[in-house]
Amino acid sequence: MGKKGKKSAKGVQSDSSMGPYQADAPAHAQDRPGVYLHPGLVASAQPRAGPSSSVQVEPGIMPTGPGAGPAPSAKAKPAKAAKIKAPRPPTYVQQGPESLADSLAKLSLGDKGKGRRISESLSAAELDIIKTKEPLYGLVHRKVPGSRVRLALESDVNPFTRKPHTAQYKQILEARKKLPVYAQMDEFLDMFKENQVIVMVGETGSGKTTQIPQFIAFSDLPHTRGKMVACTQPRRVAAMSVAKRVADELDVQLGRHVGYSIRFEDMTDPATTFLKYMTDGMLLREAMNDPNFSRYSTIILDEAHERTLATDILMGLLKNVVKRRPDLKLVVTSATLDAVKFQNYFSVRSNRPAPLLKIPGRLHPVEVFYTREPEPDYVEAAMRTVLMIHRAEGPGDILLFLTGEEEIEDACRKIKFEVDDLIKQDPGGVGPLVCVPLYSTLPTTLQQKIFDPPPGSTRPNRPPGRKVVVSTNIAETSLTIDGIVYVVDPGFSKQKVYNPRIRVESLLVSPISKASAQQRAGRAGRTRPGKCFRLYTEKDFVRELEEYAHPEILRSNLANTVLELVKLGIRDLVKFDYVDAPAPETVMRALELLNYLGALDDDGNLTPLGSMMADFPLDPQLAKMLIVSPELKCSNEILTITAMMSVPNVWLRPPNRLREADAAKAMLTIPDGDHLTLLNVYDEYIQNRWDKNWAWNNYLNQRALAQAENVRKQLQRSMERFEIESISLTDTKKLYVNIRQALVVGFFMQVAHREAESGGYVTVKDNQAVALHPSCGSEGQPEWVLFNEFVLTARSYIRTVSEVKPEWLLELAPMYYDLKTFPDGETKRALQRAANKKYGTPNDGKRSGKRKGGGKI
Numbered sequence: 001m002g003k004k005g006k007k008s009a010k011g012v013q014s015d016s017s018m019g020p021y022q023a024d025a026p027a028h029a030q031d032r033p034g035v036y037l038h039p040g041l042v043a044s045a046q047p048r049a050g051p052s053s054s055v056q057v058e059p060g061i062m063p064t065g066p067g068a069g070p071a072p073s074a075k076a077k078p079a080k081a082a083k084i085k086a087p088r089p090p091t092y093v094q095q096g097p098e099s100l101a102d103s104l105a106k107l108s109l110g111d112k113g114k115g116r117r118i119s120e121s122l123s124a125a126e127l128d129i130i131k132t133k134e135p136l137y138g139l140v141h142r143k144v145p146g147s148r149v150r151l152a153l154e155s156d157v158n159p160f161t162r163k164p165h166t167a168q169y170k171q172i173l174e175a176r177k178k179l180p181v182y183a184q185m186d187e188f189l190d191m192f193k194e195n196q197v198i199v200m201v202g203e204t205g206s207g208k209t210t211q212i213p214q215f216i217a218f219s220d221l222p223h224t225r226g227k228m229v230a231c232t233q234p235r236r237v238a239a240m241s242v243a244k245r246v247a248d249e250l251d252v253q254l255g256r257h258v259g260y261s262i263r264f265e266d267m268t269d270p271a272t273t274f275l276k277y278m279t280d281g282m283l284l285r286e287a288m289n290d291p292n293f294s295r296y297s298t299i300i301l302d303e304a305h306e307r308t309l310a311t312d313i314l315m316g317l318l319k320n321v322v323k324r325r326p327d328l329k330l331v332v333t334s335a336t337l338d339a340v341k342f343q344n345y346f347s348v349r350s351n352r353p354a355p356l357l358k359i360p361g362r363l364h365p366v367e368v369f370y371t372r373e374p375e376p377d378y379v380e381a382a383m384r385t386v387l388m389i390h391r392a393e394g395p396g397d398i399l400l401f402l403t404g405e406e407e408i409e410d411a412c413r414k415i416k417f418e419v420d421d422l423i424k425q426d427p428g429g430v431g432p433l434v435c436v437p438l439y440s441t442l443p444t445t446l447q448q449k450i451f452d453p454p455p456g457s458t459r460p461n462r463p464p465g466r467k468v469v470v471s472t473n474i475a476e477t478s479l480t481i482d483g484i485v486y487v488v489d490p491g492f493s494k495q496k497v498y499n500p501r502i503r504v505e506s507l508l509v510s511p512i513s514k515a516s517a518q519q520r521a522g523r524a525g526r527t528r529p530g531k532c533f534r535l536y537t538e539k540d541f542v543r544e545l546e547e548y549a550h551p552e553i554l555r556s557n558l559a560n561t562v563l564e565l566v567k568l569g570i571r572d573l574v575k576f577d578y579v580d581a582p583a584p585e586t587v588m589r590a591l592e593l594l595n596y597l598g599a600l601d602d603d604g605n606l607t608p609l610g611s612m613m614a615d616f617p618l619d620p621q622l623a624k625m626l627i628v629s630p631e632l633k634c635s636n637e638i639l640t641i642t643a644m645m646s647v648p649n650v651w652l653r654p655p656n657r658l659r660e661a662d663a664a665k666a667m668l669t670i671p672d673g674d675h676l677t678l679l680n681v682y683d684e685y686i687q688n689r690w691d692k693n694w695a696w697n698n699y700l701n702q703r704a705l706a707q708a709e710n711v712r713k714q715l716q717r718s719m720e721r722f723e724i725e726s727i728s729l730t731d732t733k734k735l736y737v738n739i740r741q742a743l744v745v746g747f748f749m750q751v752a753h754r755e756a757e758s759g760g761y762v763t764v765k766d767n768q769a770v771a772l773h774p775s776c777g778s779e780g781q782p783e784w785v786l787f788n789e790f791v792l793t794a795r796s797y798i799r800t801v802s803e804v805k806p807e808w809l810l811e812l813a814p815m816y817y818d819l820k821t822f823p824d825g826e827t828k829r830a831l832q833r834a835a836n837k838k839y840g841t842p843n844d845g846k847r848s849g850k851r852k853g854g855g856k857i
């Protein structure tokens with residue numbers, strides 16, 4: 001996006017006395033429609049690292065929506081630099097009142113027409129039964145017309161609980177009837193009846209995720225047939241919140257009739273749940289034990305346009321399963337018009353493409369504004385925009401998209417600081433504001449805070465409070481956060497990139513796609529009209545942004561996926577019917593890792609170990625380490641370490657207490673390695689009887705620790721299923737050595753060696769120069785370290801590091817550390833020295849263990 005280079009201050013006048021707001025909007029829409037003035041910019045703002053540095057210059061968010069207003073009104077005087085711009089043609093398709101009216105007209109016609117037919121064909125007694133006792137009376141699986149669904153919805157009793165409908169149900173039902181999807185219920189049900197696979201596209205907020213699964217439930221009647229309807233979501237937070245919403249809409253308890261399933265949390269009841277929202281990854285895992293998806297009557301792959309790895313693989317699997325199971329229906333929904341690709345892909349029975357259902361329109365309009373010039377510092381510009389909205393716009397909460405935890409926490413602090421300042425200056429003019437962060441590693445309970453109501457005004461007749469949710473792209477799709485009126489979209493997100501050559505998967509801040517931008521804008525306008533402020537120019541949006549996100553399968557490490565596919569019986573990974581096939585090198589890398597780990601034999605067949613590994617909801621390295629740990633008599637501890645590595649960061653580092661936090665961490669640190677430190681922290685937490693105060697005093701995230709305990713219990717159950725013993729050595733010294741050896745059994749390919757000449761670390765075989773992350777607790781700079789994460793920022797860091805010995809590498813992973821084939825260099829020479837010391841003769845790679853990757857293990 002944009003040109004490279006620093007911001008040009010052309011047209012910007014900064015006046016530091018005005019604080020963050022250099023300019024203000026003097027005109028209200030009614031007075032001067034289409035005029036929008038921007039908040040101004042500090043002239044010294046520097047470009048940030050990463051792709052943001054390719055974004056230039058500052059100001060002026062200009063409206064492009066029809067009417068281009070209302071412009072923000074504010075009390076501060078307008079600055080000279082303010083840019084006034086006539087409205088441009090709309091670029092964001094809005095659902096105008098007319099098409100909504102059309103939809104409603106259709107809806108009432110449909111209601112009347114069908115209602116008449118139904119009431120003609122049903123006797124008064126039958127209608128009474130439907131209304132008062134049995135709303136699903138006489139319905140036949142997949143032959144349910146929309147009119148009968150509507151009668152059931154209007155019934156006095158709940159068809160699933162037999163309890164009277166609550167007032168909340170009736171209120172929500174009235175809102176649901178206004179959704180564009182509702183108007184197309186008959187069309188959908190007819191299409192669903194006639195076809196096995198349907199592709200569906202609709203605008204954001206039209207009701208795809210919440211309504212379509214319910215229509216299907218009324219048609220499939222899964223509860224009467226011991227089946228379920230599944231709806232996949234790319235993200236956990238969406239799966240949980242949509243399930244909650246739909247449970248409310250159906251007037252049932254979450255976890256009973258409607259539930260959700262995400263990794264390490266199953267909120268369903270096997271006896272009663274008939275509608276299940278789940279992450280796509282969970283459905284993929286289930287497929288390994290149930291390759292025909294036999295528990296489901298219909299599967300909805302929602303948000304397919306996101307092209308997550310799991311959804312892509314599910315599409316490939318389901319394409320075959322629908323051929324085997326004519327009773328299984330599949331609905332693929334996408335928010336964009338990239339449907340033709342899916343339609344053609346799913347031409348399964350005949351060679352005709354799968355039919356497409358289009359759901360035009362949305363409930364409320366969203367106006368879109370672009371900046372006049374590219375922004376040099378998107379975080380800075382985003383914060384200014386939030387403050388501008390808070391000061392100048394009408395009531396409504398804000399959703400700001402940033403790229404990662406650190407950036408988000410930092411922005412939350414700064415916004416809070418600025419707002420406190422504004423309130424001090426103008427207590428009567430500015431209301432309170434709370435910032436709520438949201439990112440994937442935040443514990444679930446904290447994530448739920450995004451749904452809390454905004455603060456009220458501090459005193460009567462003072463401006464109301466506002467909530468600002470500052471989120472990564474996990475809030476980009478599916479979510480409805482009630483009360484969000486404004487979306488601020490800087491146009492960046494962290495995206496996964498995989499380099500198969502050096503086997504490094506990293507997250508890079510990159511420009512989003514047009515589809516993502518539309519999803520972001522769609523988070524506004526869901527419960528009332530909204531505005532989206534894009535911190536990039538319209539020209540950049542049109543010319544520079546890709547149409548769709550690059551499929552994740554093309555930019556990921558595929559080790560997990562390949563193991564799952566092999567477990568699913570897919571032998572020929574090259575011929576698998578991918579929507580987009582991954583690079584052969586990436587598949588090769590995955591096969592190679594799995595072979596070294598002993599999960600696949602030399603012919604690519606799944607070994608018993610590999611089969612067991614696939615059953616653990618863990619990366620193959622972690623699974624391997626856990627499975628072999630009893631042989632090193634430390635499975636109890638490895639189980640804890642694995643659980644701790646599967647939860648969000650446990651360390652808290654409040655910026656105003658960095659020194660205290662680091663001192664507390666030092667007290668818990670085991671110098672031999674960060675993994676042992678994690679073990680120590682967990683053990684101390686248990687010994688201190690889950691005490692929140694103990695966690696707090698030690699700057700530890702108690703919720704993450706509680707989550708680790710939960711994960712540990714679940715993994716323990718998996719271990720018991722496979723009769724993997726829980727063993728501990730009593731000799732701590734020996735135990736610590738064995739634990740680190742177990743780490744080597746899983747992660748021998750993630751080792752770095754400190755070069756004597758440069759003093760810097762280089763990863764083995766891949767020769768990447770890396771440094772120990774500042775968070776590492778090791779004493780000094782051990783010569784050999786094993787690491788869990790490769791962190792790519794301005795420099796390459798390795799994080800979660802433990803010291804290891806070269807002889808362990810030779811012994812426990814002899815195939816990988818076979819000196820005959822090991823690339824020449826300082827690392828090889830160091831290994832050779834270790835081999836000579838250990839064996840007395842140069843190691844020929846045959847002295848130690850026999851098995852690949854496993855050595856003696």
Ligand SMILES: Nc1ncnc2c1ncn2[C@@H]1O[C@H](COP(=O)(O)OP(=O)(O)OP(=O)(O)O)[C@@H](O)[C@H]1O
Pocket residue numbers: 179202203204205206207208209210211245335363477478479480481482522525526527
């Ligand atoms: N938790 C909620 N609170 C209030 N209204 C809600 C909630 N969830 C959904 N809605 C309403 O239902 C509408 C449809 O939501 P739904 O998630 O089904 O839309 P969608 O078409 O799947 O959108 P997207 O493309 O953004 O995923 C929303 O626009 C909103 O009006």
Ligand SMILES: [Mg+2]
Pocket residue numbers: 208209210302477478
């Ligand atoms: Mg949705």
